[in-house]
Amino acid sequence: MKGSLKGQAIAVLTSGGDSQGMNATLRAIVRCGLYAGAKVFFIREGYQGMIDGGANIEEANSLSVSKIIHKGGTIIGSARCNEFRERSGRLKAAKNLVGNGITNLIVIGGDGSLTGANLFKKEWSSLLEELIRKGEIFSIENTKYSCLSVVGIVGSIDNDFCQTDMTIGTDSALHRIIESIDAIVETASSHQRTFILEVMGRHCGYLALVAGLATEADFIFIPECPPEGDWQLKMCEKLSSHRKAGQRLNIVIVSEGSIDRNGNAITAEMIKNIIVENLNQDTRITVLGHVQRGGRPSAFDRVIGCRMGAEAVMTLTEADPEKIPCVICLEGNQLVRRPLIDCVKDTQAIQKVLNERNWEKVVRLRGDRFGPILGTYKMLYGTMPIKPSFEKVQNTSRYTLAVMCVGSPACGMNAAIYSFTRSCIYRGHTVLRVTDGMEGLINDLVEELKWSSVVGWVREGGTFIRTKRTLPDGNYKKIAKTIRKHKINGLLVIGGFDAYISVLQLAEQRKNHLEFRIPMVVIPSTVSNNVPGSDFSVGADTALNEITRICDGIRQSAHGTNRRVFVVETMGGPCGYLATLAGLAGGADQAYIFEEPFSAQEYLRDIERMKNKMRHGVQRGLVLTSGKANVNYNSRFMKELFIHEGDPEFDVRMNVLGHYQQGGSPSPFDRYLGTKMSVKAADWLIKKVIECDQPDANVTSKSPYTAVVLGILERQYSFTPVEELKTEADFENRLPRKQWWLKLRHLLGILASHDEES
Numbered sequence: 001m002k003g004s005l006k007g008q009a010i011a012v013l014t015s016g017g018d019s020q021g022m023n024a025t026l027r028a029i030v031r032c033g034l035y036a037g038a039k040v041f042f043i044r045e046g047y048q049g050m051i052d053g054g055a056n057i058e059e060a061n062s063l064s065v066s067k068i069i070h071k072g073g074t075i076i077g078s079a080r081c082n083e084f085r086e087r088s089g090r091l092k093a094a095k096n097l098v099g100n101g102i103t104n105l106i107v108i109g110g111d112g113s114l115t116g117a118n119l120f121k122k123e124w125s126s127l128l129e130e131l132i133r134k135g136e137i138f139s140i141e142n143t144k145y146s147c148l149s150v151v152g153i154v155g156s157i158d159n160d161f162c163q164t165d166m167t168i169g170t171d172s173a174l175h176r177i178i179e180s181i182d183a184i185v186e187t188a189s190s191h192q193r194t195f196i197l198e199v200m201g202r203h204c205g206y207l208a209l210v211a212g213l214a215t216e217a218d219f220i221f222i223p224e225c226p227p228e229g230d231w232q233l234k235m236c237e238k239l240s241s242h243r244k245a246g247q248r249l250n251i252v253i254v255s256e257g258s259i260d261r262n263g264n265a266i267t268a269e270m271i272k273n274i275i276v277e278n279l280n281q282d283t284r285i286t287v288l289g290h291v292q293r294g295g296r297p298s299a300f301d302r303v304i305g306c307r308m309g310a311e312a313v314m315t316l317t318e319a320d321p322e323k324i325p326c327v328i329c330l331e332g333n334q335l336v337r338r339p340l341i342d343c344v345k346d347t348q349a350i351q352k353v354l355n356e357r358n359w360e361k362v363v364r365l366r367g368d369r370f371g372p373i374l375g376t377y378k379m380l381y382g383t384m385p386i387k388p389s390f391e392k393v394q395n396t397s398r399y400t401l402a403v404m405c406v407g408s409p410a411c412g413m414n415a416a417i418y419s420f421t422r423s424c425i426y427r428g429h430t431v432l433r434v435t436d437g438m439e440g441l442i443n444d445l446v447e448e449l450k451w452s453s454v455v456g457w458v459r460e461g462g463t464f465i466r467t468k469r470t471l472p473d474g475n476y477k478k479i480a481k482t483i484r485k486h487k488i489n490g491l492l493v494i495g496g497f498d499a500y501i502s503v504l505q506l507a508e509q510r511k512n513h514l515e516f517r518i519p520m521v522v523i524p525s526t527v528s529n530n531v532p533g534s535d536f537s538v539g540a541d542t543a544l545n546e547i548t549r550i551c552d553g554i555r556q557s558a559h560g561t562n563r564r565v566f567v568v569e570t571m572g573g574p575c576g577y578l579a580t581l582a583g584l585a586g587g588a589d590q591a592y593i594f595e596e597p598f599s600a601q602e603y604l605r606d607i608e609r610m611k612n613k614m615r616h617g618v619q620r621g622l623v624l625t626s627g628k629a630n631v632n633y634n635s636r637f638m639k640e641l642f643i644h645e646g647d648p649e650f651d652v653r654m655n656v657l658g659h660y661q662q663g664g665s666p667s668p669f670d671r672y673l674g675t676k677m678s679v680k681a682a683d684w685l686i687k688k689v690i691e692c693d694q695p696d697a698n699v700t701s702k703s704p705y706t707a708v709v710l711g712i713l714e715r716q717y718s719f720t721p722v723e724e725l726k727t728e729a730d731f732e733n734r735l736p737r738k739q740w741w742l743k744l745r746h747l748l749g750i751l752a753s754h755d756e757e758s
């Protein structure tokens with residue numbers, strides 16, 4: 001990328017509703033654009049600024065994007081601009097771009113903004129011709145500016161744009177919604193009230209749906225799936241049955257665009273009246289409103305903003321004049337470039353299908369994830385099924401499945417247990433909890449989990465079934481005895497590297513113990529994100545958000561003090577995931593990790609860099625290090641060195657974050673990931689148990705494909721045999737040999753070069 005846009009100019013604007021994470025995106029675009037050798041221009045106030053020109057188009061430098069990564073909104077302003085919908089408006093905008101020598105445009109906004117960008121690109125040559133005809137630009141400029149490269153980045157809390165899994169801002173909006181619902185649950189419970197929460201999303205129910213999953217909402221209304229038949233009665237029955245089952249409160253979430261099957265709006269007020277009339281419950285409405293669009297961006301939105309911003313600039317370096325404009329999309333964990341026109345067309349088609357009231361098609365058009373999330377919500381948050389849907393395969397189809405946690409606790413484990421329990425019971429199977437991980441199997445600490453046992457678990461950190469690090473090693477006979485005693489047919493192990501080793505050990509003992517020939521699956525769940533076979537683990541997102549929040553606070557604490565460098569030690573053992581990703585999300589100057597070997601020389605080099613920044617007006621520095629970044633030079637040594645060598649230019653403060661990172665309330669993503677993975681794990685386990693069912697009612701399998709890690713790998717979920725993963729694991733350092741995020745290290749360096757100048 002370096003220097004490849006020399007002599008060119010990039011303009012960036014934010015348009016439509018603002019969203020958290022837009023600032024991180026701007027920062028990445030400016031710093032990567034400069035790194036590529038281009039001039040970078042801000043266009044203030046969205047398309048209106050492009051039309052008005054003048055001071056609205058302003059050259060940016062590295063300092064322009066300092067100290068913004070933690071802020072919501074967009075520092076360059078956003079607007080909804082009707083004038084840009086007219087050709088006359090776009091003509092003025094074209095003139096202003098030519099006047100500033102701009103041939104590259106990055107638009108950050110929702111579907112409307114990107115529709116506008118697409119049209120602008122399509123009309124570009126004709127706009128230039130018209131400007132020449134009218135004598136507003138010279139024909140020489142026509143040749144020079146004949147090509148406008150356009151790249152879109154979707155910034156919108158609604159997550160309503162087709163072909164991308166997430167849009168920038170959605171995760172932060174979910175943080176706001178879920179924090180609010182968690183708070184409301186406490187007061188609702190005290191007064192035994194029902195709350196109706198209206199959430200944003202325009203015509204898209206994504207926010208309401210995921211919030212419903214993440215907060216155990218009793219009922220949700222979304223535009224894509226209007227309630228059928230006598231929904232008023234069904235809703236009331238469901239709410240009252242949940243109360244009868246012991247719940248002290250009910251939560252109903254209504255997406256702002258909700259409608260009934262005839263297309264009439266369903267409002268919070270209507271729902272309240274129905275509940276009060278039929279159930280006489282004390283009912284309140286909370287409209288979350290624009291709170292959802294404000295506040296600190298989540299770690300995910302910052303990281304995705306950094307990645308998408310960099311990818312947009314990279315796209316421009318590779319643009320050829322004939323290329324159609326593209327939009328940077330997220331698929332699984334991968335960034336992909338998609339033709340802007342296709343995404344816009346697909347997104348607009350949804351509105352048409354919504355108007356036609358073809359609900360099934362709407363759900364399909366929302367993408368591959370939407371339908372399954374909706375199905376999961378309906379399954380998990382129903383009333384306890386009276387007639388469970390038994391697997392219709394054999395008459396021996398009631399199986400016993402056990403769940404346990406191994407290793408350190410992580411946020412989202414409870415959501416995983418909740419969803420696993422209900423998914424299995426829903427299909428007529430029995431679920432056993434094993435307390436204290438492998439020790440529970442060794443000491444027979446096993447009991448049944450019922451549908452109602454798990455109420456309220458999704459919101460809570462840690463694990464209610466307890467966890468320990470103990471491995472099976474040396475206790476195989478006792479473990480086999482417990483499995484035999486309880487007739488366990490399948491096993492879910494939730495945890496980190498130790499969970500992986502545990503299942504590997506059991507799988508390797510299948511030759512000696514028939515009992516271990518049951519299907520077994522690991523759901524990676526650890527703050528460290530170091531389980532082979534998965535790009536992500538449940539719990540790491542909460543930790544990342546905690547670290548990011550603390551780094552924001554630490555930074556602000558230093559306002560008005562001397563020049564200061566903060567050294568922050570994160571968890572993760574030798575795995576540098578948290579330090580690197582928190583470095584990106586927190587706008588850190590450096591993040592030292594074990595995977596990238598370094599010596600004291602690098603500390604000294606960075607101290608010099610820091611001093612240099614301080615000489616140019618920087619007040620504060622932020623340096624992260626993972627706990628075991630270097631066996632010889634630990635963070636204490638590092639701190640002393642920074643103090644000694646930094647004096648008198650800056651002083652140093654050290655923060656070891658410790659278990660703070662492991663706890664708290666699970667982030668929306670960890671609740672969602674825990675839920676989604678355990679539903680997949682339950683499906684897989686049941687399928688494998690059925691496949692391995694023997695005529696004598698024993699479930700046995702020796703195939704490596706029945707002892708697996710469930711993970712997200714690049715674009716999809718995969719089940720990889722634990723034995724196959726042996727070659728991909730560094731057992732000594734408890735690390736996967738391939739870690740996707742290492743490729744972000746270079747970006748961290750580019751973005752850090754001038755952060756924190758004041």
Ligand SMILES: Nc1ncnc2c1ncn2[C@@H]1O[C@H](COP(=O)(O)OP(=O)(O)OP(=O)(O)O)[C@@H](O)[C@H]1O
Nearest residue numbers: 016017080081084085109110111112113115116156
């Ligand atoms: N069809 C169009 N042609 C030209 N410009 C458009 C078009 N649609 C939208 N725009 C421009 O994009 C701006 C923002 O669009 P809109 O208000 O739909 O928000 P959005 O980008 O969809 O964001 P959000 O998802 O937050 O609502 C509009 O005010 C207008 O300037």
Ligand SMILES: O=P(O)(O)OC[C@H]1O[C@](O)(CO)[C@@H](O)[C@@H]1O
Nearest residue numbers: 017110156157158200201202293
């Ligand atoms: O901020 P405004 O213009 O009132 O728009 C609100 C709309 O914008 C969004 O926040 C983002 O598109 C929608 O969820 C909401 O319907």
